[in-house]
Amino acid sequence: MTRWACILVALACALSLSVASRAQSPAPTFASVMSGLAQTTGFVAQFREEKTIELLAAPLRSEGTLYFAPPNHLARRITRPASSAMVVDGDRVRMLEGHAIRELDGSQDAAIGAFVRSFVQLLSGNRAELERTFVVAFTATGGSAWSLRLTPRDPRLGRLVREIRAAGAAQRLQELVVVEGNGDTSTSTFTSFEARSLRANDPAFQLRAP
Amino acid sequence: MTRLGAALVFLAVCALGATAAVRIEVSNDVAAFMPDGHDNERAQIFQALLAGENTRGSVYAVGAPSAAAAVVASRAFAERLRRDPEILRVENGFAASDGEGVARLYRSREAYFLSDAPNADTWSDTRLRTAFRRLTEQLALPTGGLARSLATRDPFMVFQHRVDALAAMRPEGLVARDGVYLTRDERHAVLFVTSRESPFAAAKQAPLLRRIEQAFAAVNANQHGRLTLAQSGFARFAVASELAIRNDVTRISILSAVGVILFTLLLFRSVRFLLLTFVPVVVGMAAAVSVSYAVFGAVHGITLAFGCALIGVTEDYPVHLLNHHTFAGKGTTPAQSLKRVWIGLLLGAGTTTVGLLGLGSTTFSAMREIAVFASTGVIGALLATRYLVPPFLPVAEAAPPQARVALTLERVLAAFRRRPRVVGAVWLVALLVVAVGLPRVRWNDDLSRLNAEHPEWRAEDARVRALVGAPDATRMVVALGRDDNTALRVNDAVAEALQEATVAQEVTSFQSAHSILWSRETQEESAESARRADGFGERFRALASEVGFRDSVFDPFLRELGSPTTQPLSYEEVRTSPLGTVLQRFRLSLPQSIAYVTFLRGVQHSDALNARIASISGAVYLDQKEFLRDAYGAFRTRTLQLLALGALGVLLIALVRYRRIRAVVAVCFPAWTAAATTLGILGLVGVEGNLMHLLALVLVLSMGIDYGIFMAEHSEESELPSTLLSVVAATVTTILSFGLLALSTNPALRSLGMATGIGLALCMVLAPLALISLRGDGSRTA
Numbered sequence: 001m002t003r004w005a006c007i008l009v010a011l012a013c014a015l016s017l018s019v020a021s022r023a024q025s026p027a028p029t030f031a032s033v034m035s036g037l038a039q040t041t042g043f044v045a046q047f048r049e050e051k052t053i054e055l056l057a058a059p060l061r062s063e064g065t066l067y068f069a070p071p072n073h074l075a076r077r078i079t080r081p082a083s084s085a086m087v088v089d090g091d092r093v094r095m096l097e098g099h100a101i102r103e104l105d106g107s108q109d110a111a112i113g114a115f116v117r118s119f120v121q122l123l124s125g126n127r128a129e130l131e132r133t134f135v136v137a138f139t140a141t142g143g144s145a146w147s148l149r150l151t152p153r154d155p156r157l158g159r160l161v162r163e164i165r166a167a168g169a170a171q172r173l174q175e176l177v178v179v180e181g182n183g184d185t186s187t188s189t190f191t192s193f194e195a196r197s198l199r200a201n202d203p204a205f206q207l208r209a210p
Numbered sequence: 211m212t213r214l215g216a217a218l219v220f221l222a223v224c225a226l227g228a229t230a231a232v233r234i235e236v237s238n239d240v241a242a243f244m245p246d247g248h249d250n251e252r253a254q255i256f257q258a259l260l261a262g263e264n265t266r267g268s269v270y271a272v273g274a275p276s277a278a279a280a281v282v283a284s285r286a287f288a289e290r291l292r293r294d295p296e297i298l299r300v301e302n303g304f305a306a307s308d309g310e311g312v313a314r315l316y317r318s319r320e321a322y323f324l325s326d327a328p329n330a331d332t333w334s335d336t337r338l339r340t341a342f343r344r345l346t347e348q349l350a351l352p353t354g355g356l357a358r359s360l361a362t363r364d365p366f367m368v369f370q371h372r373v374d375a376l377a378a379m380r381p382e383g384l385v386a387r388d389g390v391y392l393t394r395d396e397r398h399a400v401l402f403v404t405s406r407e408s409p410f411a412a413a414k415q416a417p418l419l420r421r422i423e424q425a426f427a428a429v430n431a432n433q434h435g436r437l438t439l440a441q442s443g444f445a446r447f448a449v450a451s452e453l454a455i456r457n458d459v460t461r462i463s464i465l466s467a468v469g470v471i472l473f474t475l476l477l478f479r480s481v482r483f484l485l486l487t488f489v490p491v492v493v494g495m496a497a498a499v500s501v502s503y504a505v506f507g508a509v510h511g512i513t514l515a516f517g518c519a520l521i522g523v524t525e526d527y528p529v530h531l532l533n534h535h536t537f538a539g540k541g542t543t544p545a546q547s548l549k550r551v552w553i554g555l556l557l558g559a560g561t562t563t564v565g566l567l568g569l570g571s572t573t574f575s576a577m578r579e580i581a582v583f584a585s586t587g588v589i590g591a592l593l594a595t596r597y598l599v600p601p602f603l604p605v606a607e608a609a610p611p612q613a614r615v616a617l618t619l620e621r622v623l624a625a626f627r628r629r630p631r632v633v634g635a636v637w638l639v640a641l642l643v644v645a646v647g648l649p650r651v652r653w654n655d656d657l658s659r660l661n662a663e664h665p666e667w668r669a670e671d672a673r674v675r676a677l678v679g680a681p682d683a684t685r686m687v688v689a690l691g692r693d694d695n696t697a698l699r700v701n702d703a704v705a706e707a708l709q710e711a712t713v714a715q716e717v718t719s720f721q722s723a724h725s726i727l728w729s730r731e732t733q734e735e736s737a738e739s740a741r742r743a744d745g746f747g748e749r750f751r752a753l754a755s756e757v758g759f760r761d762s763v764f765d766p767f768l769r770e771l772g773s774p775t776t777q778p779l780s781y782e783e784v785r786t787s788p789l790g791t792v793l794q795r796f797r798l799s800l801p802q803s804i805a806y807v808t809f810l811r812g813v814q815h816s817d818a819l820n821a822r823i824a825s826i827s828g829a830v831y832l833d834q835k836e837f838l839r840d841a842y843g844a845f846r847t848r849t850l851q852l853l854a855l856g857a858l859g860v861l862l863i864a865l866v867r868y869r870r871i872r873a874v875v876a877v878c879f880p881a882w883t884a885a886a887t888t889l890g891i892l893g894l895v896g897v898e899g900n901l902m903h904l905l906a907l908v909l910v911l912s913m914g915i916d917y918g919i920f921m922a923e924h925s926e927e928s929e930l931p932s933t934l935l936s937v938v939a940a941t942v943t944t945i946l947s948f949g950l951l952a953l954s955t956n957p958a959l960r961s962l963g964m965a966t967g968i969g970l971a972l973c974m975v976l977a978p979l980a981l982i983s984l985r986g987d988g989s990r991t992a
Binding site: 051053054055056057058060062082084086091092095102103160180181182184 | 346347349350351355358359361362374377385387755758759760763
């Protein structure tokens with residue numbers, strides 16, 4: 001065998017091993033994605049949102065930062081075009097609007113509460129709760145990529161949210177689409193994802209009126 | 211009157227008294243110590259507040275190991291409480307249907323709630339543009355679904371503003387979990403319980419409180435004893451106070467009766483005399499209860515206690531008669547003895563009644579009750595002494611055993627006569643105490659000082675209020691009107707003024723019915739101002755489009771504004787909606803008007819706020835504590851004036867009777883000095899003076915004058931021993947009844963007993979000494 005023949009054989013072996021290795025890597029499942037999300041110790045991500053509202057002639061665009069500390073602390077701070085914030089602490093949802101902090105009591109409106117909770121459940125990988133609230137359709141879309149479609153089981157929630165579509169890779173959420181009951185749609189794209197251990201008392205989750 | 215006739219009258223009066231005693235209601239309503247509502251608006255408001263839902267409400271905090279356990283406990287506890295017929299309402303959170311009910315209330319009425327104070331700028335382009343931008347921001351929120359569903363009819367987010375205003379009315383310390391109120395630490399469920407009856411209706415409240423405790427015990431048993439219960443509210447204090455007064459009255463009455471019986475038996479050694487001394491007492495009590503029932507229908511506990519104490523006082527009349535009769539000498543008939551003492555008894559009862567009736571001219575219902583109760587008792591006892599006792603008296607025989615006591619007293623008096631310096635020293639000491647102590651008397655007009663103290667309950671009450679974050683409901687603004695709409699119109703003006711006061715930092719925040727309902731005029735003006743605004747529809751559409759809204763999306767709103775399909779929201783509609791219970795907390799029904807109360811938080815500049823509110827016709831700023839202090843201060847001043855007036859009346863009566871200055875001084879000066887010395891002693895020992903002390907002084911003056919009259923009427927040497935004995939017997943029996951009130955746990959009764967005991971003891975000493983001082987060698991002066 002010539003030297004070239006040896007190199008080709010070696011390359012072929014390496015290639016076949018690589019292919020074999022790839023072939024053995026399992027496609028993501030709902031369980032594996034949820035399990036992976038459940039292991040997160042928190043993250044910070046930038047997001048860009050585009051909201052299509054029937055009342056408005058053009059979509060609304062906004063940018064901001066999302067903070068998450070498992071199991072149920074979430075802060076969504078919009079920096080552009082105008083600053084606002086929403087902090088979720090368990091069932092408690094507070095919003096900073098202008099100079100006022102308003103508390104939305106999730107239990108006052110079961111549908112809004114369920115919607116807010118469902119987003120937190122998704123981020124914390126709470127599979128049981130998600131499946132209790134939604135009909136889940138999971139699809140592996142190639143490699144570690146996946147997509148998820150959540151359809152509310154409760155008609156009251158269904159009137160508020162027609163469906164939630166999420167897409168990601170491995171344990172990262174990349175896009176979230178919420179189709180509301182009246183057809184309005186918001187699409188959030190997450191970038192600059194950074195795993196960070198956050199605690200509930202982190203300043204990111206504190207809400208103070210300016 | 212024959213014995214049979216006397217016995218029949220006695221039985222008839224007793225039967226009447228017993229019937230009234232069974233029917234009469236005993237209250238401990240604090241309002242009885244307020245000036246009557248007829249006097250001024252503030253008193254009416256105060257009394258209505260006391261009778262209103264806020265006073266009937268209690269807050270229960272159920273402690274639990276977790277939020278979930280608290281939610282379960284709250285639901286179970288509320289369910290049990292709602293079954294109780296005496297409970298009007300239990301609020302432990304939001305019902306799911308409440309939100310829909312509230313939405314229905316404001317639906318299609320958005321134009322009526324656009325602006326409560328529209329002006330030229332309200333509908334300017336700038337303001338409209340700002341409103342559209344705010345709506346856009348709201349739509350962009352993750353929770354903007356509600357705004358999106360309502361926006362076409364409600365572009366100014368009227369409903370959202372109403373919901374926010376309602377949320378702001380919830381106590382600051384509460385959150386709702388699964389529709390249940392929890393404290394922020396989520397370790398306590400909070401229930402607001404409103405009873406049907408006033409907390410001062412102890413007959414209903416005491417069993418209700420027991421049933422509430424039992425209901426909690428059952429819930430706690432289901433949770434393995436892990437729950438705790440704390441409460442805040444008037445009911446517990448009122449029931450405890452009523453119970454304490456009842457117990458005190460029972461205990462002291464028994465002690466008093468036993469003491470009086472023993473003393474009388476020791477004095478007269480005759481069961482017949484003992485029974486006879488009780489006849490005027492029983493008749494006096496029966497008359498007092500009957501007349502009080504006929505006039506008032508109910509008596510305050512304090513009135514009852516005072517009435518019981520009258521037992522000892524009115525016993526003086528038969529004791530005085532019996533003393534003189536037994537000392538009168540062999541063969542004296544009861545009629546002759548009565549004739550001898552009658553003028554003294556009549557004068558004594560007359561001056562006492564004049565003093566008591568003076569109290570009746572105050573505007574405090576409790577004082578009027580006491581005046582009527584006591585003066586009726588005195589008159590009844592006097593008449594019984596006059597007509598019912600003599601038929602049962604034997605013809606006088608030899609000197610009775612009490613002669614020894616009387617002679618001893620005479621010797622003591624003689625010893626004083628021989629030592630004028632000692633007598634002078636006694637007067638000097640008394641006057642010194644007056645001179646030094648009187649200026650030191652500090653009056654405390656705080657009503658709460660007269661209530662029973664329960665420091666542990668007060669601490670628990672404060673703890674619950676802190677947990678819940680309930681506002682201090684002692685400062686408020688009241689909007690008055692002849693009907694709901696008129697009052698609401700004033701309330702609208704009050705809300706506007708308070709908004710300005712908040713900006714001026716005179717007050718931190720306020721809770722008002724304005725968050726729920728505006729007057730019809732304000733609602734109509736809200737819609738009309740938009741309709742009137744120059745080119746409103748065109749500008750509205752153009753600006754909406756400019757901000758980014760599609761064309762015609764707000765046509766439903768503009769159509770409703772142009773041609774309303776609904777009437778303005780009315781009180782009746784709110785009353786029957788889920789917001790009805792909230793609105794009721796702010797609404798008072800007064801005899802001639804309707805009032806809406808705005809509760810203030812963090813009043814920083816009371817005077818400025820008062821001035822601001824004073825400029826609104828029909829609005830009243832009310833600081834409950836200040837009001838009570840002022841009212842009681844005024845009452846105290848009035849009582850002092852009445853005391854002075856009463857003293858003048860007594861002086862005139864004495865002048866008419868005796869026509870000599872020395873005799874008048876002998877009658878009046880001991881009582882006046884004793885009253886002043888009593889106050890001086892209180893000042894010296896640092897006891898704060900209160901209304902009950904003043905009331906006691908009325909008694910001291912009334913009875914002290916009696917002593918003076920007895921001494922003046924019977925100052926002949928032959929009558930002196932029996933008169934001295936009468937005075938001492940009167941003092942001992944009175945102290946056995948009134949003085950024993952000093953043992954009461956109720957501060958009001960305690961003050962009364964203490965001052966009466968001191969005052970009458972001084973009267974007992976000073977009345978004979980006055981006689982000595984004025985007579986010198988003992989010759990007759992009167």
